[in-house]
Structures are given as structure tokens and as C-alpha cells.
Amino acid sequence: MVLLKTKETKTEENIDSFFIQTAAKTNQPFQEMMFSTIRMLMDTMDKTEKPYSGKTPLQIKEMLEQPDLYSYRGETWETVLEDVRRYAVEPAIKVQHPACMAHLQCPVVNPSIAAELILSTLNQSMDSWDQSPAATYLEDRLVKWMIELAGLPETGDGVFTSGGTQSNYMGLQLARDTWCQRILGHSVQANGMPPEAERFRILCSEDAHFTVKKSAVQLGLGEQAVTTIKTNNNKEIDGQSCLSTVKELKKEGLLPIAIVATAGTTDFGSIDSLMEIADIAEAEGMWYHIDAAYGGGLLFSEKHKKRLAGIERADSVTIDFHKMLFQPVSCGIFLVKEAGSLTINSQKADYLSPTEDEECGMLHLVDKSVQTSRRFDALKLWMTLRQIGIGTVGEWLENIIEVTNELHAEMTRHEAFETVLKPSISTLVFRYIPQNDMPEIIVDQLNRSIKNELFYEGQAVLSKTKLQSKQFLKITLLHPDTNFHKGKQVLEAIIQKGKTLEEKWRGEEIYG
Template sequence: MVLLKTKETKTEDNLNSFFIQTDAKRNQSFQEMMFSTIKMLTDTLDKTEEPYSGKTPLQIKEMLEQPDLYSFRGETWETVLEDVRRYAVEPAIKVQHPACMAHLQCPVVNPSIAAELILSTLNQSMDSWDQSPAATYLEDRLVKWMIELTGLPETGDGVFTSGGTQSNYMGLQLARDNWCQKKLGHSVKTKGLPKEAERFRILCSEDAHFTVKKSAVQLGLGEQAVTTIKTNNNKEIDGQGCLSTVKELKKDGLLPIAIVATAGTTDFGSIDSLMEIADIAAAEGLWFHIDAAYGGGLLFSDQHKKRLTGIERADSVTIDFHKMLFQPVSCGIFLVKEAGSLTVNSQQADYLSPTEDEECGMLHLVDKSVQTSRRFDALKLWMTLRQIGIRTLGEWIEQIIDLTKKLHDEIAQKQAFELALAPSISTLVFRYIPETEIPETMVDQLNRSIKNELFYEGQAVLSKTKVHNKQFLKITLLHPGANFHNGKQVLEAIIQKGQTLEEKWRGEEIYG
């Protein structure tokens, strides 16, 4: 006898196919989907020989305009996974490849990928304790551990963030509100911006991250509020430059409220004079924020952490684990010297963080963050530290920095290259110099063409930047598995491509 399925049993079958269950016997579909996804990824990456497929923007756009990809009628998992492989995985940048060295985009360690599966499966939100009971206290304990690692006082606190953009915003938000409260007796939280706000000024390096200006805009101060300080030949600001700028601003009737020091600029990896700037901030009564989104990884290295001396004196600190600590995006942290400064973000919500919960000892992290719903990203760092250990992570960072120095020496020996400056962390900025003397604009175009053609040929993923308004190439090393041979191959590919383009352009007589 054949039993006909009722509407209820069909619905239950669908739920078992598409939702993980608390009954392990019903989770075969989940397991099969996870295993097949892992196999697709590993099989595809095993066959990958280049860091990029070579497809142009137009080719990618046309490839993804096929109507069938957007019919959304329901497909077999095999069909969906095959399309994901073809249209998302194969055309992706392969950060696992040692020739992928364009941006602060790292390969990720296996325990952090496993953590991504766990945290996504559990789908806990870090805003209230009853949504993330153990996760709340695990994040809180990791924050305290990071406070100890940076040397910030025991009064410090912090919260995990989506990355440097959010962390820098929070640092400058606290700087603005703290200055208004202490200097004007004015609460921005309750009253909004004071009339003096148009005279507020935030100091930072001319090579600081663009999010300093972006934050000033979002905070209602405008780009005019950001005063940049010229850097030295190593792209660093020093104490004297900060002090003279503060004095000039005050003389002009303006109100400096904060100094942002950078520990690892995005373009050059430069580290500002943290101790000198800390002295000036303390003497002038300014909020001292350190953007260590990139360079914060040095804290994990016994050999290099002394280069961040002064970070313990910051009022607030930005660190990204998805840069030098091999974590998937997003995974950052924002730390403060005084826990009480985070209260500017607290808002009472009876459904989420009622006052009576505090009497029960509940901790609601929503009061520390500008976010409400938030992922349990701390799990990735915790699992990574547990399995790999801080010593090994530090050794990987040291290997990357050592390789950067060796490649710098290799570049310096070649007449085909011009270096912008010596590396500070793991970034190399240089440009190809043609054998034939040509106009500067053509040298710029030549370097852009080298970068683009190597990218579309799948040989190397490089970046570019401007130095004194001239076009330079940029290599950022974040792969602990990369070696001198890999780097030398990329340098040789740059020279070969430059020579090929030179010869081609001469033949076309476009030098003018």
C-alpha cells in the first residue's frame, strides 16, 4: 500500500531539507550540502594555477546577465552549486595564491573558516545576552585579553566591529562627545551638536585612512574638520609636526579635539611616532586615537610588538584581525582606555536591554556598539588562537616582514625599478622605469598597463597608488606561505611586461 503524503508531511520534508534541525537524524540534508560545498571549493582551488581568472569587467558583467541565474524558481542543490562554482568561485580573486598581493586581503586559516560555519549556523546576535548567552561572555573575555595585550589600563573596554571603518568612526564619535562634555559641559547625545562644532578640528597624517574624513562627515563636522599633517620621507608624522599644527589651529581660533595616529598606513605601512603624539595629546587635552587596523598585528610578534610602544596610552584603538591575523572579513575590534566612554552608544530598549536585567547580572553588548544585530566574530579569533597559538601567529607575521625586506633589497638592485621608500611592515611601493626616456605621463600609463595586463593574464594581482603625484605599483604581502621565489617571479613578470609594452609602444610610435 502506498501512503500518500499529506500537506503537513510535505511541509515537514521541506523544512528538513532547508533548515538544520535539533534532531540529528533529520540533518542528513544539511550534512550533504556542507560536504558537497567543501568538495566543490577544494576541487576548484586545487585546479587553480593563477590568482585570478583573467576575465575583464565587461566579461564578468555579461557572464552574470544570463536570465536563468535570476529565475528563482527553485533548483536542485547540484545545479545551484555548479552555478556557484562557475559564476562566483572560479572568477573570484584567490587570496590563497601567493601571487595575490594587491590589498590588505589575507588568506584565512582553517579554524576561522570552521568558526564561520558554526557562528552562521547558530546565528546568534551579539546585542543582548538572551540571544547570545555564552557568546556574550566569550567576546567580553577576549576584549579583556586584547586590553592586556595592548597594555591599555584595566579600566579599558571594547567591542568587536566589522573593521577599521566602523572602529575609526567610533573613535572619533567618542572624541567629539568627550570633548564637548569636558570642555563645554554639553551632551551631544541629548542636545546634538553645539554651536562651536564648526570650529572643531581633527588632526591626522596626510596619509591617514580616508575613513577619518568619512567619519567627520558622518559626525556632522564635515571634511573641513580634518586637518592633515605633512609626513616625512618615511610617510610618518612626528611629534613636532603635530605640536606646531595644534598651536597654529588654536592661534586661528579653531578647536582641536583629537589626534589620529596611524600604525600601519594603507598605502605604505608607515607607523607614526606614537609616544611623541601621546605626549602632545595629553598636554593639549586632546583625544588620542590610534588606527592600527593594519599594524595591530605586530602585537602578536615578540620581535616587532615594541614598534607599537605608545599604543597603551591611546584613548581608543582600531585593530583588524582580517588583515594580518588571517581572519575572514569581517573581524575587527575597537578598544578604549576608559569603559565609561562607550556609554554614548547606550540606548534603553525595553524589549532588548531593560534596566532590570542589569540587576540580574546580564551583560548586553548593544550598549557598547553602534550596531544592534551583530555577528559572533570573536569566535573566529578564539578558535584560531586556541588551535594555532599566539607564538605561531607571531612567527608567521615575522616571516612575512622578513620576506618583504628581502624583496625590497631585490628591487633596490634592479635598474628597472624606482623605490618610493623602505618598507615599514609588509608593503612595497615602487615603479617600473623604462629603458627609453619618455614623458612622465607615459611612465604613469606604462605602470598602470603593467598592473592591468598582469591581472588580466592571471599572472599577479597587484595594486597601485600615487607618490608625489606619480603612478607607483604596490605589493602587500600577507601570505605566510609566500616565499622569495614567488616574489621574485612577480618582479620578473613586471620587468618582462614593461619591456614588452615599451617595445610595442615604440613600434606604434606613441611616445610622441
């Protein structure tokens, strides 16, 4: 590829202006760059009235063909920042808007944004102590605090992760390797997969996160290794079905090595019976992993944390702070009951974690993670907990859950809505029911059209899902400032849009 010279305004050639300086009398270029960036963000947010600009995928794609990807000798910061505003900030989904309620994508608190600036400026890498001396011990303290909050034993440990995908992978990696070592006396780390691996089975709910299967694939077990268990009417694992499935697999000569319980499914927020599944896992000698990426936030609520009873019995746990704890992506944590299980990821490198460093008391976190270079994401959580407080965060979560239940009650009073379940945490799965009879295929199309038109009009950002092959809509509330009035406005917009489309389609004879 040939790098072409671009039309540009020449910047200062002083290299110091591009880096923050130590032992300097002034860091004015850095300060001016940060202040101008903050002003741009504030100005854009102050003028934002809708959660989305309304541009179609094609319009966004064509728009992003316009800006230069690079300059040859540099441009002024003002020029760069104007393009960032125009092409990246203004077209972005505004998760800060109360009508942005599609995914597990939360608004982020100010202290965590400030923490992002600090951790990026310091650029500590969390693999070895000499790259992150203070950050290492702060993360270690927060991990131990989370161990205590979850009720795991003092023998527990953990590490910050990029989120649920990585944490679930690590949980199943430890499940596979620990089972092989304990039952077969076989080290996967040293010798690879044993012949018995093709008979390994991992059990989870039929509504479990797709990363359970994804992890099985990445671990060399394949999707065939995942056995899904039917859920009850609340979309929770049925305990009796789980136990009978384990027994049946063993009768067939298969080897159930792990059970994955979910504390907060993506669609319904359903929380499996964590204590009942713990009993099964313990009795059957299986690794017990809990995916609490979504529901783990309930640990911070005095009112709702009891719903996670049984989490303290897990062998490993996934929690995402960038879902219910209002942190920027990425910020997750992976916890284990026994610290020794994490040594499966240990690899000695003379330049990174030599034995003599450990003998000197240095703590190298690289041995706890599948990552090497890793961000100081623990800083975001620490600054949030200090400046806002766990009591306040817990009250925010309780308000979100309360408003979700109020909106569900409102939906049940309307013939225009078909609801599926009473909400478990903060998701609502429902669909619009037309006033006139329509074929199911048209009802599905109508609900998709409602979602799309509200999105492009900037009225609301909703999600969609399928249930028994029918199209449903989904609302996920994660905004601390949400209230019943704001939520009801969105419900009214859905009803109005549904009626408008019905009338329009009747005129166009789309249905009978």
C-alpha cells in the same frame, strides 16, 4: 515587480530539509549540502593555478547577466551549486594564491572558516545576552585579553566591529562627544551638536586613512574639520609639525579635539611616533585615537610589537584581524582606555536591554556598539588562536616582514625599479623605469599597463597608487607561505612585461 516562474527542477517539499534540526535523529540534508559545498570548493581550488581568471570587467558583467536570480518553487542543490561554482567561485580573486598581493586582503586560516560555519549555523546576535549567552562572555574575555595585550589599563573595554571604518568612526564619535561633555558640559546624545562644533578640528597625517574624513562627515563636522599634518621622509607624522599645528589652530580660535595617529598606513605601512603624539594629545587635552587596523597585528610578534610602543596611552584603538591575523572579513575590534566612554552609545529599549536584566547580572553588549544586530566574529579569532597559536601567528608575520625587506633589497639592485621607502611592514611602493627615455605621462601609462596585463594574464594581482602625481605600483604581502623566490618571480614578470610593452609601443610609435 512580478515574480516570474522559472525553469527548474522541483525540490522536496519537506520544510525540515531546508533547516538544521534539533533533537533530530539525523540532519542528513544539512550534512550532504555542506559536504557537496566543500567538495566543490576543494575541486575548484585544486585546479586553480592563477590568482585570477583573466576576465575583463565587461566579460564579468555580461556573464553575471546569465544565471537566474531566483526560482519559484526551488531547484536541486546540485543545480544551484554548479551555478555558484561557475559564476561566483571560479571568477573570484584567489587570495590564497601567493601572487595575489594587491590589497590588505589576506588568505584565511582553516579554523576561521570552520568558525564561520559554526557562527552562521548558531546565528547568535551579539546585542543582548539572551540572544547570545555564551558568545557574549567569550567576546568579553577576548576583548579584555586584547586590552592586556595592547597594554591598555584594566579600566579599558571594547567591542568587536566590522572593521576599521566602523572602529575609526566610533573613535571619533567618542572624541567629539567626550570632549563636548568634558569641556563644554554639553551632551551631544541628548541635545545634538553645540554651536562650537563648527570650530572643532581633528588632526591626522596627510597619509591617514580616508575614513578619518569620512567619519567627520558622518559626525556632522564636515571635511573642513580635518586638519592634515605633513609627514616626514618616512611618511610618518612629524611631531614638531603636529605640535605647532595644534598651537596655531588654538591661536585662530579653533578647537582641536582629537589627534589620530596611524600604525600602518595603507600605502607605506608607516607607523607614526605613537609615544610622541601621546605626549602632545595629553598636554593639549585632546582625544588620542590610534588607527592600527593594519599594524595592530604586530602585537602578536615578539620581534616587532615594540614598534607599537605608545599604543597603551591611546584613548581608543582600531585593530583589524581580517588584515594581518588571517581572518575572513569581517573581524575587527575597537578598544578604549576607559570603559565608561562607550556608554555614549547606550540607548535603553525595553525589549532588548532593560535595567532589571543588568541587575540580574546579564551582560548586554548592544550598549558598547553603534551596531545592534552583530555577528559572533570573536569565535573566529578564538578558534584561530587555539588551533594555530599566537606564537605561530607571530612567526608568520615576522617571515612576511622579512621577505618584504628582502624583496625591497632586490629591487634596489635593479635599474628597472624606482622604490620610495624601505618597507615598514609588508608593503612595497615602486614603479618600473623604462630602459629608454619616455615622457612622464607615458611612464605612468606603462606602469598601469604592466599592472593590468599581469592581472588579466593571471600572473600577479598588484595594486597601484599615486605619489607626487606619479603612478606607482604596490605589492602587499600577507601570505604566510610567501618567500623570496615566489616574490622574485613576480618582480621578474614585472620587468619582462615592462620590456615587452616598451618594445611594442616603440614599434607603434606611441612615444618618440
